[in-house]
Amino acid sequence: MNTMKQIKIGMIVFPGFQLLDIAGPKDAFAEVKVLSQGECQYEMLTVGTTRGSVQSSSGLTVVPDRTIFDLCPHFDTVIVPGGLGIFDTFDDPALSDWLKEQYKHARRLSAICNGLFALGSAGLINDRVVTTHWMDVPRLAATFPRARIEPDHVYVKDGSVYTTAGVTAGIDLSLAMIEEDFGRKMALDVAKYLIVYLRRAGGQSQFSPLLETQAAPDSQIVVIQQYMLDNLAVEQTLASLAERAHMSARNLTRLFMKECGLSPALFLNNARIDAARRYLESTDLPLRDIARRCGFDGAEGLRRTFQRRLQINPADYRSRFRSAGSHDRTKNVAAEGR
Structure with a gap:
């Protein structure tokens, strides 16, 4: 088991973020403390892109522990969730600068679903292998042509940058991180507790339509x-x-x-x-x-x-x-x- 006993994780929240992208990993990480009887744990802080409370895409609101404008502790891992609100936020210079600074010091920088657009705007996915929700692949490719996209993967690790497919794939990612930090047995125990697969079979093609390439109605x-x-x-x-x-x-x-x-x-x-x-x-x-x-x-x-x-x-x-x-x-x- 890794000798590191406590790991700090910063989770970005922005207006219109996907609540499950935060709640799923937070629950998975929290179970480590319970199952290890307090010997291993994650300290998780939410970091808002704006001051005050932040409303998720489902309407539920969170009050962040910090904002990107505040002094933050050193984060071992940073997670950017997805959500429709990302398209109003991903190119915010303040967020890009904050992510660039975190990239210099954090062991892992990760994005769930289309949260990847924020990493892209910060220049952190150029020439990297990444994935995102299958619906966002064409837009991602057009916006960040230097990214090497693997559209069928549930999650991808390229160096210190971790990316995932949509929504529940954040739990897959958190289990992979738990396995890295505290061993396979701990990750398996958390997966059993949450009643999910430690590694689910197959990729996004199980969910995405394969016939997205119909010709135009007036085409030969x-x-x-x-x-x-x-x-x-x-x-x-x-x-x-x-x-x-x-x-x-x-x-x-x-x-x-x-x-x-x-x-x-x-x-x-x-x-x-x-x-x-x-x-x-x-x-x-x-x-x-x-x-x-x-x-x-x-x-x-x-x-x-x-x-x-x-x-x-x-x-x-x-x-x-x-x-x-x-x-x-x-x-x-x-x-x-x-």
């Missing part, structure tokens, strides 16, 4: 995209798709890349995965039937694709994301097809 490409979506079970090749689109395979690929940012083959594969996810979430169809309907090479092909792309197998995906009470009238519970 939209017709061929719709054909693929309507015929997922049909074996397709680049040549057959190009023939249907009345253009060369090279031109079809060029237009796909220009308008959608990916190849026809990758679009089709994404479409098949997305359709399979919907079947798993809303029906009791066995895997072999889902695979056939979605154009996969049998149940094993579906399993391999899910494991490779989503880092989770179809059975686990179904158990996690299945709509309560939903079922298909063609229900088949044969074990070999589950």
Whole structure:
């Protein structure tokens, strides 16, 4: 176990911050003191970007222990939460200066969800590998082009900078920090107490829609995209798709890349995965039937694709994301097809 017994953590709060981004890690860190019977603990202080009370995005209000304008203690770790309010705050020069100063001295500087924009404005994510909520990835890439974004990761550590996906990923991050500070057993005990995974399987692709690359309605490409979506079970090749689109395979690929940012083959594969996810979430169809309907090479092909792309197998995906009470009238519970 790390010989460090007490660790100071500063948590930024700004108008419109996501309350769970603060409350989740605070509860996880607080359990260390309880489970170690006071031998190990975190001292946590909230630091406001404005003076006075600060209202979260949910409407609940906190009164910060300090502000960025006050003298603060030396923080071992600084956490910036996310929330819609970050877009009114992230480029505040006072916050950027405060974060730059903390970066010089803190062992860890971290952001939850789109709190990463504040680190970006302070110049702290240039040439670093980072992640954020999947919905904010395009905006992050446009705003901070030097950041190396891993959009499917739940959390990423690059040197002393830690970043996470959205909201509950702050708990994943706090558990990783607890493991670094006080060992795996302590982190596992905290995870058990909170009834969460110490490391959850898979990435953000389990939650984010895979078909964000639809062509514009007036595009030449939209017709061929719709054909693929309507015929997922049909074996397709680049040549057959190009023939249907009345253009060369090279031109079809060029237009796909220009308008959608990916190849026809990758679009089709994404479409098949997305359709399979919907079947798993809303029906009791066995895997072999889902695979056939979605154009996969049998149940094993579906399993391999899910494991490779989503880092989770179809059975686990179904158990996690299945709509309560939903079922298909063609229900088949044969074990070999589950």
